[in-house]
Amino acid sequence: MTEKKRDELITQIKDNESDFIKFIYERLGIVIKTHQTHELHKTILNAYHKFNEEPKEYLDKLRDCQDHSPLLEHLISGVTVGETYFFRDKHQINLLKDKILIDIIQRKREENNLSLRIWSAGSATGEEIYTITMLLHELIPDIDKWRLSLLATDINMESLKKGVAGLYGEWSMRSIQDYFKRRYFTQFNKEYSFSQQLKELVHFDYLNLNEDTYPDIFNATNAQDLILCRNVFIYFDADKITHIMKKLNACLMPGGYLLLGASDPVNITGTDFIFHHHDGLVFTRPQTNDQPIKIIKTIATEKMEPVPPVCEKIDKKVIAKPEPISNHLDQDKITEMLQSTNWQEIINMIDQTILNDSNASFLLSIKATALANLGKLSEAERICQSSLALHSTNKDMYFTYALILIELNQLTEAEKLLRKTLFLDHQFVPAHFQLGLLLLRNKQHEVGLKSLRNALVIAKSKDTQEEVAGSHGLRYGQLVIMLKHEIEIHTSSGNINYVDQNA
Numbered sequence: 001m002t003e004k005k006r007d008e009l010i011t012q013i014k015d016n017e018s019d020f021i022k023f024i025y026e027r028l029g030i031v032i033k034t035h036q037t038h039e040l041h042k043t044i045l046n047a048y049h050k051f052n053e054e055p056k057e058y059l060d061k062l063r064d065c066q067d068h069s070p071l072l073e074h075l076i077s078g079v080t081v082g083e084t085y086f087f088r089d090k091h092q093i094n095l096l097k098d099k100i101l102i103d104i105i106q107r108k109r110e111e112n113n114l115s116l117r118i119w120s121a122g123s124a125t126g127e128e129i130y131t132i133t134m135l136l137h138e139l140i141p142d143i144d145k146w147r148l149s150l151l152a153t154d155i156n157m158e159s160l161k162k163g164v165a166g167l168y169g170e171w172s173m174r175s176i177q178d179y180f181k182r183r184y185f186t187q188f189n190k191e192y193s194f195s196q197q198l199k200e201l202v203h204f205d206y207l208n209l210n211e212d213t214y215p216d217i218f219n220a221t222n223a224q225d226l227i228l229c230r231n232v233f234i235y236f237d238a239d240k241i242t243h244i245m246k247k248l249n250a251c252l253m254p255g256g257y258l259l260l261g262a263s264d265p266v267n268i269t270g271t272d273f274i275f276h277h278h279d280g281l282v283f284t285r286p287q288t289n290d291q292p293i294k295i296i297k298t299i300a301t302e303k304m305e306p307v308p309p310v311c312e313k314i315d316k317k318v319i320a321k322p323e324p325i326s327n328h329l330d331q332d333k334i335t336e337m338l339q340s341t342n343w344q345e346i347i348n349m350i351d352q353t354i355l356n357d358s359n360a361s362f363l364l365s366i367k368a369t370a371l372a373n374l375g376k377l378s379e380a381e382r383i384c385q386s387s388l389a390l391h392s393t394n395k396d397m398y399f400t401y402a403l404i405l406i407e408l409n410q411l412t413e414a415e416k417l418l419r420k421t422l423f424l425d426h427q428f429v430p431a432h433f434q435l436g437l438l439l440l441r442n443k444q445h446e447v448g449l450k451s452l453r454n455a456l457v458i459a460k461s462k463d464t465q466e467e468v469a470g471s472h473g474l475r476y477g478q479l480v481i482m483l484k485h486e487i488e489i490h491t492s493s494g495n496i497n498y499v500d501q502n503a
């Protein structure tokens with residue numbers, strides 16, 4: 001490039017700088033601070049070399065592009081720092097090992113509920129979730145009997161792909177003890193490959209924390225026991241942090257933990273988080289009751305009232321509750337309720353509605369979803385079974401039931417239900433999507449990808465703004481992006497070891 005062209009591009013970058021910054025904030029929630037503009041300039045300049053787009057054209061195309069676009073991915077890689085490593089922050093790791101994980105595991109054993117749901121939100125290349133996986137393996141001698149849902153999400157596709165591949169350099173290994181290195185990694189020259197067995201326990205997924213796609217059983221972000229969102233809030237301003245904290249709050253089970261990075265900004269407005277003192281942590285801002293503020297937030301919500309079983313009521317077809325408020329819930333009210341993600345309120349409202357032949361199967365499928373989002377899987381399962389006994393062609397219920405069985409790790413049964421859903425409605429995109437994920441999880445790589453591609457073809461034929469049936473708020477445009485990401489992650493990842501049983 002000539003000196004003249006370079007100067008011209010730099011002038012154009014400076015002229016459009018504030019529009020780029022505004023775009024990044026609106027789309028990703030990320031605030032570009034003054035000291036980061038140099039990186040931004042470099043990223044825009046590199047976009048010229050990579051895509052032959054001048055800064056102004058690049059910005060125009062970004063405004064119109066979907067999340068999956070290489071143009072946007074280039075920008076995301078340039079403005080996010082995926083800095084992470086195994087066993088990051090010794091204090092927090094000790095806290096996880098000696099207190100948080102022990103506490104959750106013990107509580108689950110007491111409840112006779114051998115299941116764990118852990119989410120690394122803003123996972124970068126996966127070192128954080130794999131650290132948790134190793135700790136669980138050490139802490140739970142009978143781990144084979146447990147149902148584990150370990151989720152890692154990020155907006156940086158390159159990072160997610162590296163996470164799936166599980167191949168790391170020395171820099172990622174700088175804080176790891178030899179014991180863990182020897183036990184869980186295989187070394188190839190200067191690279192370390194993470195244990196295949198443990199790697200398969202983790203699901204990597206694209207998720208923009210700035211979008212309203214969580215909590216949702218659909219992407220398994222619901223009913224978490226522990227969320228790690230460390231060193232991610234550094235990107236956001238106070239408004240976004242407040243919004244994201246509320247949403248993470250809604251993703252947690254009562255008694256669940258949220259762990260932020262030691263120096264992350266904190267804002268708990270509108271949440272029911274409480275803070276716990278713990279040794280070795282730096283935050284000391286006093287709360288109203290003089291409790292010191294700490295970086296571990298334990299969600300302590302009121303114990304939920306047990307939800308009355310509905311099976312006997314359904315058997316009578318017309319369900320009579322004492323003093324029902326209404327025998328009619330209108331569509332707008334339902335939509336509003338679902339968007340609020342206040343699952344207990346949704347359940348209460350449905351319980352106070354007289355169910356009849358025309359509304360029962362629909363409302364019960366929502367109630368089953370709400371119960372599942374609260375982690376009450378057995379109750380949710382019971383509702384699905386009872387409802388299906390009466391409405392054997394209700395595809396929504398088959399689908400909801402399948403999602404519940406996936407959470408219960410009953411994959412064979414879940415697969416049958418997804419196929420039944422598709423038998424009833426072959427155009428039902430969410431069932432193709434979930435079937436694809438399930439098959440990939442079962443190491444049936446080719447057929448899994450085929451199901452995802454089926455979902456993509458149908459989703460693309462829909463209006464991008466139309467809500468995806470069975471998803472409670474997700475738009476087809478967003479689903480197309482999720483599907484493309486999922487296909488990309490699994491196409492270019494280390495899944496070549498997979499044996500395809502159905503191919």
Ligand SMILES: C[S@@+](CC[C@H](N)C(=O)[O-])C[C@H]1O[C@@H](n2cnc3c(N)ncnc32)[C@H](O)[C@@H]1O
Binds near residue numbers: 084154209230
């Ligand atoms: C510094 S890394 C933190 C990795 C890991 N949590 C840790 O503490 O080691 C921050 C990650 O947040 C991700 N991130 C930034 N904005 C995001 C958003 N809007 N949604 C999801 N992830 C985001 C970045 O891509 C990056 O991978």
